[in-house]
Amino acid sequence: MADLIHVLWGRVLTAGQELPPSRIEIARGRIERLEPASGAPDADISVTDGWIAPGLIDLQVNGAGGVDLTSAADPHAALVQVAHTLGARGVTAFCPTIVSSPLETILERIRAYAAQPISGGATSLGAHVEGPFLDPDHSGVHDKNLVRAATQAEVERWLAAGQPAIVTLAPEQSGALEALAQLTRAGVVVSLGHSGASSQAAQAALAAGASMATHLFNAMPPLHHRAPGLVGALLGSHAVLAIIADGVHLDPLIVDLVVQRAGPGRVALVSDALAAAAAPAGASLLGDQTVISDGRSVRRADGTLAGSALLLDGCMRNVRAWLPRLAPAEVVRMATETPAEVLGSRAKGRVAVGADADLIVLDGAWQVRHTIIGGAVVRSAPVQVRR
Numbered sequence: 286m287a288d289l290i291h292v293l294w295g296r297v298l299t300a301g302q303e304l305p306p307s308r309i310e311i312a313r314g315r316i317e318r319l320e321p322a323s324g325a326p327d328a329d330i331s332v333t334d335g336w337i338a339p340g341l342i343d344l345q346v347n348g349a350g351g352v353d354l355t356s357a358a359d360p361h362a363a364l365v366q367v368a369h370t371l372g373a374r375g376v377t378a379f380c381p382t383i384v385s386s387p388l389e390t391i392l393e394r395i396r397a398y399a400a401q402p403i404s405g406g407a408t409s410l411g412a413h414v415e416g417p418f419l420d421p422d423h424s425g426v427h428d429k430n431l432v433r434a435a436t437q438a439e440v441e442r443w444l445a446a447g448q449p450a451i452v453t454l455a456p457e458q459s460g461a462l463e464a465l466a467q468l469t470r471a472g473v474v475v476s477l478g479h480s481g482a483s484s485q486a487a488q489a490a491l492a493a494g495a496s497m498a499t500h501l502f503n504a505m506p507p508l509h510h511r512a513p514g515l516v517g518a519l520l521g522s523h524a525v526l527a528i529i530a531d532g533v534h535l536d537p538l539i540v541d542l543v544v545q546r547a548g549p550g551r552v553a554l555v556s557d558a559l560a561a562a563a564a565p566a567g568a569s570l571l572g573d574q575t576v577i578s579d580g581r582s583v584r585r586a587d588g589t590l591a592g593s594a595l596l597l598d599g600c601m602r603n604v605r606a607w608l609p610r611l612a613p614a615e616v617v618r619m620a621t622e623t624p625a626e627v628l629g630s631r632a633k634g635r636v637a638v639g640a641d642a643d644l645i646v647l648d649g650a651w652q653v654r655h656t657i658i659g660g661a662v663v664r665s666a667p668v669q670v671r672r
């Protein structure tokens with residue numbers, strides 16, 4: 286039986302702002318009261334060095350702790366294992382992400398990874414289906430043989446299996462705009478990525494309801510001053526820009542430029558974590574591909590960069606270090622409220638009356654000291670100090 290938390294006290298980071306020291310009261314898994322207080326003698330947790338923040342929300346997690354969510358033989362067991370690894374590191378909700386796969390695998394994983402609470406671990410917010418409707422020339426580490434044109438028949442099969450939270454597609458590919466319309470009508474977030482789209486094709490998809498960018502700059506042509514392409518269209522739009530701030534996928538200066546352009550309300554930090562994250566260096570699987578981690582970056586044998594070896598807490602610490610001009614609450618927003626907003630959730634990503642009691646305690650060095658999910662303390666695994 287997990288320990289339930291009734292009262293916390295400390296400085297609070299929420300909605301891009303730092304609240305004065307406050308007493309937070311939790312009941313039935315929700316925040317019931319939140320009020321300024323100079324102290325709280327009845328607090329289960331008092332934070333004197335650091336902050337109370339919303340739990341971290343990661344929109345793109347392929348795996349962690351040695352488990353790959355696309356290929357694991359038992360998807361439910363894989364989901365539980367990854368959820369526990371994430372919970373120990375401050376991530377309280379996530380989108381289990383699958384790379385381009387045969388139809389039957391996608392259907393099975395959409396079902397298994399449907400939105401659900403997981404006892405002692407991070408809540409699933411529903412699957413992120415990353416591919417297979419991608420540009421074969423920007424497929425990155427996805428298996429080119431599995432990348433295919435979108436068809437309404439395939440999307441119908443997906444929607445009959447369940448409700449994915451996010452689908453990444455390349456808008457210039459055959460059938461993509463029809464699939465986009467079908468998915469957004471069903472309430473699925475469509476994110477643009479793994480694409481060589483022109484700015485015009487990208488803008489058409491944004492006008493048709495695409496609302497997010499998948500790992501902006503990675504697996505798409507760079508910004509060119511005479512051919513702004515997908516990157517230019519996304520930067521110029523109102524879409525939420527997901528970025529991998531692991532120190533490998535993007536130069537910190539690019540992260541700074543993106544945040545300056547779009548602001549913390551439109552930038553979502555994602556880990557794009559692989560099985561190799563929170564696991565020893567060496568070989569692991571991503572779908573049907575073998576990838577090799579050196580502990581910092583993860584690549585296929587041919588050198589193609591795969592996802593990340595870092596979880597979201599580490600990405601957040603990177604951004605904190607790279608962009609000292611940002612207030613702590615602005616950094617936290619990009620890993621909490623902004624990703625929650627992509628999915629239309631007001632229950633998560635905020636410390637507010639009525640919101641879910643998904644909270645973390647950060648110490649002065651931005652290490653996650655406690656993770657609380659639905660009002661219950663999640664036991665922490667040993668925390669890696671590596672950024």
Ligand SMILES: [Zn+2]
Binds near residue numbers: 500504
């Ligand atoms: Zn990708």
